Amino acid sequence: MTDRVPPVLEALDSSGDVALKGVCGEQPMLHRRDSLRPNKRPLVKNAILARISLEGLGAIGECLEPIVLKERMILQESKRNVEHVYFIESGLVSLRVVAAGSMLETAVIGYRGVVGASFLWGGHLSTHQSVVLFPGSAHRIRVEELRRLIKQRPEIREHLLEYVQALTFQCVQTGLCGVRHNREQRLASWLCLASDAVDAGVLPVTHDYLSSVLGLRRAGVTQTLSRFEEQGLIRKMRGVLQINEHKCLEQRACCCYKLISGAYASSRSAIPANERLG
Known part of the structure; x- marks a missing residue:
């Protein structure tokens, strides 16, 4: 990770038709090339921006x-x-x-x-x-x-x-x-939701952090994560948790994981x- 965002964002498809582009000293804009073909989508990663029409993206791109x-x-x-x-x-x-x-x-x-x-x-x-x-x-x-x-x-x-x-x-x-489900269910749910949110299986998160945000004793968090590791669901490394079996971890999670995932999927x-x- 660098200390600044490059002036030209990596938002081009292979044909280079559309890009969100920021020029030093100016607001970033949505630049189009003359070769733009109908219905071409820019490769923006944010899911909401990716749903907006090209015209709408052009308008909001001027202010991003x-x-x-x-x-x-x-x-x-x-x-x-x-x-x-x-x-x-x-x-x-x-x-x-x-x-x-x-x-x-x-x-x-x-x-x-x-x-x-x-x-x-x-x-x-x-x-x-x-x-x-x-x-x-x-x-x-x-x-x-x-x-x-x-x-x-x-x-x-x-x-x-x-x-x-x-x-x-x-x-x-x-x-x-937080008031209805046990430690194992809540930890599994958090790990699955975080993994989905970043679309990655490696999470740079500590036991202390999980203990703090979930309101759980650190010793209990460590015990549960160790059990997950013994079962092959995750791998613990210093300051990092690697999810090896997402589907199996989902089965350990409470119903909240599926309900929350469903809410986003319906959007x-x-x-x-x-x-x-x-």
């Missing part, structure tokens, strides 16, 4: 700013004004509720989603603290620009609302999961890994 997501970077603080909306390209962001010195993670966001979409409900304040868990990249847009665009192009608002509905379900279901914003562009 590519940024690097560094580990522990705070994108938004709870109860603070939402200034930007982040379309995640890679990496993982943790949504948290923080109160009285305690923290509860309510969702994780990867390439399928956005951070900061709560403005759609008409509010100006963030409902969560949003912190980068796994480094990656994103495109961000100022809220006032996105407000203008969704008035001009309802399809953008529609895609965002579909995603926010799934995200809201995940937040609510996660809260219920047109969710693109199966084998159909993703990029």
Whole structure:
């Protein structure tokens, strides 16, 4: 990972027809070449951007700013004004509720989603603290620009609302999961959801972190992960967990995993890994 996003984003297909391009000192724009063929899609990784029409993507592309997501970077603080909306390209962001010195993670966001979409409900304040868990990249847009665009192009608002509905379900279901399901089920569910969110089987996450966000004793987390490793489901390395048997891990997870996955699958914003562009 470099310390900056390249000025020309890797969003071209093999023919090089369409690319999100940022020029130094200018806002990134959607550039087209004369050879653009009808119905050609840019290779954007974010699932929501990938669903927007070429015309809509051209409009929003003029306002997108590519940024690097560094580990522990705070994108938004709870109860603070939402200034930007982040379309995640890679990496993982943790949504948290923080109160009285305690923290509860309510969702994780990867390439399928956005951070900061709560403005759609008409509010100006963030409902969560949003912190980068796994480094990656994103495109961000100022809220006032996105407000203008969704008035001009309802399809953008529609895609965002579909995603926010799934995200809201995940937040609510996660809260219920914390009081209804056991340690093994919750750990398996989190690992599966995080793996899906980044479309990868290697997760740079520690036992301490899992203990903190799930509200579990660290010794219990270590014991459960060791059992998963003995069963061949995962492999533990220093600061990293590798998922070897995703399907088997799903069977250890509580019903929340399938319910949350189903909520995203029912949204047109969710693109199966084998159909993703990029």
